[in-house]
Amino acid sequence: MIKVADLHFKYGNIDLEVLRGLSFSIEKGEFVALIGQNGAGKTTLLKQFNALLKPTGGSVQIAGLDTGKSTTGELARKVGFLFQNPDHQIFMPTVFKEIGFGPKNLHLSKAEIDHRVEEAAEAVGLSAFLGQNPLLLSKGQRQRVAFASVLSMKPEILVLDEPTTGQDYQEGIEIMEMVLKLNQLGHTIVFVTHDMELVATYAKRVIVLSHGRVLLDDSCRNVFYHPEILRQTNLFPPQIARLAQMFAQKPALFSRPLTVEEIYHEILNLPESTPNVCCS
Amino acid sequence: MSVVANYIPRDSFVHRLSPLTKLFWSFLLMTLSCFFRDPVVLAGLFLSIVLVALAAGILKEMFPVFKGLLFIAGLFILFQIFFITDGRTIFTLIPGTGIGRVTDIGLTGCLAMGARMIVIAASFPILMGTTQIKDLVVVLVEKLKIPYPYAFMFVTSLRFVPTFMQEMDQIIQAQSSRAHRLDNKNFVKRFLSICPLAIPLMVTSVKKAERMAISMETRGFGVGKRTNLHTKEFRTVDTAVCSTLLLLGVAALALHFKGILM
Amino acid sequence: MTVRDHARETVISVENLTFSYPGSSLKALDGLSFRVTEGEFIGITGPTGAGKSSLVLCLNGIIPHFQEGTFLGAVKISNCDTFHTSCAELARQVGSVFQDPEAQIVAPIVEEEIAFGLENLAIPPREIDQRISESLELIGISALRHRATTQLSGGQKQRVAIAAAIALKPKILLLDEPTSELDPIGTMEVFDVLRRLNQEHNLTVVVVEQKVNILAEYVGRLLIMKNGKIAYDAPPREVISQPDLLTSVGLRPPPVGDLAFKLKQRGLYPGEVPLTVSEAYLGLSECLASRGNLHD
Numbered sequence: 034m035i036k037v038a039d040l041h042f043k044y045g046n047i048d049l050e051v052l053r054g055l056s057f058s059i060e061k062g063e064f065v066a067l068i069g070q071n072g073a074g075k076t077t078l079l080k081q082f083n084a085l086l087k088p089t090g091g092s093v094q095i096a097g098l099d100t101g102k103s104t105t106g107e108l109a110r111k112v113g114f115l116f117q118n119p120d121h122q123i124f125m126p127t128v129f130k131e132i133g134f135g136p137k138n139l140h141l142s143k144a145e146i147d148h149r150v151e152e153a154a155e156a157v158g159l160s161a162f163l164g165q166n167p168l169l170l171s172k173g174q175r176q177r178v179a180f181a182s183v184l185s186m187k188p189e190i191l192v193l194d195e196p197t198t199g200q201d202y203q204e205g206i207e208i209m210e211m212v213l214k215l216n217q218l219g220h221t222i223v224f225v226t227h228d229m230e231l232v233a234t235y236a237k238r239v240i241v242l243s244h245g246r247v248l249l250d251d252s253c254r255n256v257f258y259h260p261e262i263l264r265q266t267n268l269f270p271p272q273i274a275r276l277a278q279m280f281a282q283k284p285a286l287f288s289r290p291l292t293v294e295e296i297y298h299e300i301l302n303l304p305e306s307t308p309n310v311c312c313s
Numbered sequence: 314m315s316v317v318a319n320y321i322p323r324d325s326f327v328h329r330l331s332p333l334t335k336l337f338w339s340f341l342l343m344t345l346s347c348f349f350r351d352p353v354v355l356a357g358l359f360l361s362i363v364l365v366a367l368a369a370g371i372l373k374e375m376f377p378v379f380k381g382l383l384f385i386a387g388l389f390i391l392f393q394i395f396f397i398t399d400g401r402t403i404f405t406l407i408p409g410t411g412i413g414r415v416t417d418i419g420l421t422g423c424l425a426m427g428a429r430m431i432v433i434a435a436s437f438p439i440l441m442g443t444t445q446i447k448d449l450v451v452v453l454v455e456k457l458k459i460p461y462p463y464a465f466m467f468v469t470s471l472r473f474v475p476t477f478m479q480e481m482d483q484i485i486q487a488q489s490s491r492a493h494r495l496d497n498k499n500f501v502k503r504f505l506s507i508c509p510l511a512i513p514l515m516v517t518s519v520k521k522a523e524r525m526a527i528s529m530e531t532r533g534f535g536v537g538k539r540t541n542l543h544t545k546e547f548r549t550v551d552t553a554v555c556s557t558l559l560l561l562g563v564a565a566l567a568l569h570f571k572g573i574l575m
Numbered sequence: 576m577t578v579r580d581h582a583r584e585t586v587i588s589v590e591n592l593t594f595s596y597p598g599s600s601l602k603a604l605d606g607l608s609f610r611v612t613e614g615e616f617i618g619i620t621g622p623t624g625a626g627k628s629s630l631v632l633c634l635n636g637i638i639p640h641f642q643e644g645t646f647l648g649a650v651k652i653s654n655c656d657t658f659h660t661s662c663a664e665l666a667r668q669v670g671s672v673f674q675d676p677e678a679q680i681v682a683p684i685v686e687e688e689i690a691f692g693l694e695n696l697a698i699p700p701r702e703i704d705q706r707i708s709e710s711l712e713l714i715g716i717s718a719l720r721h722r723a724t725t726q727l728s729g730g731q732k733q734r735v736a737i738a739a740a741i742a743l744k745p746k747i748l749l750l751d752e753p754t755s756e757l758d759p760i761g762t763m764e765v766f767d768v769l770r771r772l773n774q775e776h777n778l779t780v781v782v783v784e785q786k787v788n789i790l791a792e793y794v795g796r797l798l799i800m801k802n803g804k805i806a807y808d809a810p811p812r813e814v815i816s817q818p819d820l821l822t823s824v825g826l827r828p829p830p831v832g833d834l835a836f837k838l839k840q841r842g843l844y845p846g847e848v849p850l851t852v853s854e855a856y857l858g859l860s861e862c863l864a865s866r867g868n869l870h871d
Contacts (some may be wrong), residue, residue: 070758071758071761083490105489105490105492106489106493106494109490109491112490114487114490116483116486118483118517120517120520121480121484121513122487122491122509122513123512123516124509124513124516134493135491135492138491138493138494172623173623182491186492198755198756199755199756200623200785201825201826202622202826202827203825204623227758230830267759267760268759271830272830272831272852273831273834275852276831276834276852276855276856279852279856280859280860280863280869282869286863286869292830293833293834293837297834297837297838300838300859301841303863303868304868305866305868446683447682447684468682469681472681472682472724475725520678521675521677521678524673524675524679525679527637527641528673528678528680528736529681529691530637530641531637531665531669531670531671531740532666532695532740532743533663533666533695533743534691535695536661537697538697539696539697540694540697540698540699540700540703541694542686542690542693542694542703542704542707543700544700
């Protein structure tokens with residue numbers, strides 16, 4: 034689906050390379066988190082996926098299309114990009130027209146557009162709001178309008194730039210659950226976040242970027258149990274992983290849990306060699 | 314925008330002058346250029362501006378600005394020159410026909426107008442390049458008695474230019490990702506394609522303005538008399554420069570009215 | 576009240592505060608009452624729409640002076656009633672830092688930004704210069720004095736905003752989701768500064784945040800808001816010890832706290848509910864050691 038080969042990139046007027054020779058590929062249906070400290074190049078990399086930025090060296094292929102030779106408009110059919118701030122795109126007088134903007138740009142038939150808008154609104158729970166002015170909705174609702182606007186273009190690949198930043202816990206979970214459902218239906222997901230708990234809960238694979246290079250590219254569990262490498266990027270593994278790693282005995286006490294449920298069940302299943310005299 | 318209004322830090326005589334002096338110089342140039350009609354004299358005025366840029370050590374940075382001004386003046390001359398038909402014909406673009414006649418009066422007149430445009434515009438970037446905004450504001454408020462909120466608006470709008478350019482970039486990227494096109498051949502369509510960019514920009518601008526206003530209110534803005542951390546004094550050298558400029562200006566005008574400098 | 580409480584001044588007193596925005600029958604704030612004594616470090620949290628930002632705006636006088644609406648009840652800052660005291664006067668008591676690092680910085684250079692509030696209050700120039708130095712020093716960003724504000728990172732911008740607020744020497748520092756747009760490093764930088772201001776300079780700090788984990792680690796008292804009311808007001812350990820409290824208002828309990836609570840229910844975790852990973856390690860070690868699971 035996504036093939037990155039020796040990707041180099043620098044902005045026009047600055048000499049410093051932001052991306053320095055990245056190579057990896059993402060298959061259909063994967064759920065990948067892209068993490069790294071500020072300035073590592075995460076958003077710059079995401080924008081390569083729909084040709085908002087084009088490689089200055091190497092190449093990026095999206096579903097067979099070379100991004101260097103394609104426009105963002107052409108890639109919009111394959112790649113849906115959810116930006117952090119919904120107010121950067123909302124401008125239509127009704128939610129219906131807003132969600133329909135993308136499909137309209139794809140020159141679909143009116144019937145098809147109407148169908149897709151209703152489907153997308155249903156998926157995000159905004160069917161009742163189709164006639165309202167999106168600018169007057171709450172922040173969380175506007176975020177869902179933006180999400181529906183992306184969904185209505187039916188992209189195979191979904192790219193999300195900090196989907197939960199600036200939202201409360203409930204709103205964040207709602208968005209991620211919708212994304213998870215889409216992944217289960219076969220969509221490929223790539224998301225950038227600072228929230229390691231979120232990564233531990235949803236991502237199957239994690240790519241760690243540092244100074245424009247891939248530092249680690251592995252399963253979620255493997256990445257968070259590589260603390261020496263992560264430390265180079267000033268990132269902390271999720272709390273439970275940190276806790277488990279503090280028990281440094283061999284053989285390891287825990288089998289690399291990431292969530293509360295996992296470590297809880299492991300603790301319960303540990304053999305008791307002395308009766309429980311612990312505590313109240 | 315940034316080249317025209319940006320402060321270029323140097324330690325030159327011109328930089329050290331009070332903003333009032335530089336404002337006076339700019340104003341004097343504009344006044345003189347309205348009187349003179351001889352393109353050679355006006356070109357001389359422009360040369361004096363270039364020399365000031367050199368003295369300030371910012372000539373290199375001013376090249377693109379001067380180039381731009383020359384280009385605009387050139388365009389202006391080109392559009393006007395074929396329509397002035399008084400005087401002796403110097404040459405014709407397409408000989409044998411009446412099309413594209415350039416006369417001597419036409420040539421001098423248009424060159425003068427072009428040169429005047431350049432002189433009027435050229436001093437502003439030098440003023441901004443050698444004066445820190447905060448000093449300019451202080452002078453506007455304290456010496457020229459412009460109410461602080463207006464001067465503040467001017468400064469702040471400049472400070473926010475990069476911010477809004479960034480916002481605009483992000484909006485363009487967000488809408489392009491929805492297959493929005495900005496390069497329609499059809500003029501009307503191209504005009505309408507601004508809408509998905511203009512509305513989000515307006516909305517985010519208004520939001521930012523409100524947040525900024527709240528931030529300012531919580532720091533006592535607009536209550537009344539304020540003090541200034543830095544004040545640029547008007548020193549002896551400033552008086553000397555202003556007097557010299559004034560004398561030169563009066564002399565030039567005297568020569569003009571005597572018929573010597575036209 | 577103990578003798579110690581008497582000696583500490585009440586710096587914020589909110590009584591039955593009720594507020595609705597114009598044109599809305601919904602109460603953004605609904606009969607809020609609480610007090611803050613000098614030197615406290617308070618965290619306010621809650622889901623979107625709970626009224627946290629509205630509360631902040633009431634504490635610095637923006638409501639009712641700048642933002643209209645229906646205002647009932649009273650807010651007193653060091654015994655000044657905000658309804659009858661101008662924002663500018665309140666600025667000497669309460670410094671405010673907001674969420675958007677871009678929109679609250681008005682000046683092109685850091686030094687001018689810090690000077691802004693001081694100039695507005697007509698402080699003499701020599702004193703302004705001194706206060707700028709002190710303020711930057713306190714926050715640890717003296718090196719940024721002559722930097723262009725547009726070239727700063729998010730964390731740096733927020734620290735400049737804090738420096739600009741404390742230059743006015745307020746007793747209280749009020750922050751509305753200051754780390755919302757920052758990465759974890761920037762977040763820690765900001766909270767470390769707040770902790771230092773609170774502990775070393777007795778500054779009363781009130782910070783609104785969504786990140787319960789961070790609040791649990793730094794604040795001494797947690798106010799949970801929902802629907803314009805205070806749902807709970809207690810030290811963080813007490814709040815974390817009752818995870819359904821947090822989930823009932825739509826917040827996520829910190830994972831280590833959640834784990835300890837579950838283990839406690841089975842009698843497996845000793846001592847208090849942990850607020851940090853280190854505390855959790857100590858508690859869990861004790862638990863596992865007593866079961867013979869730990870060996871070297």
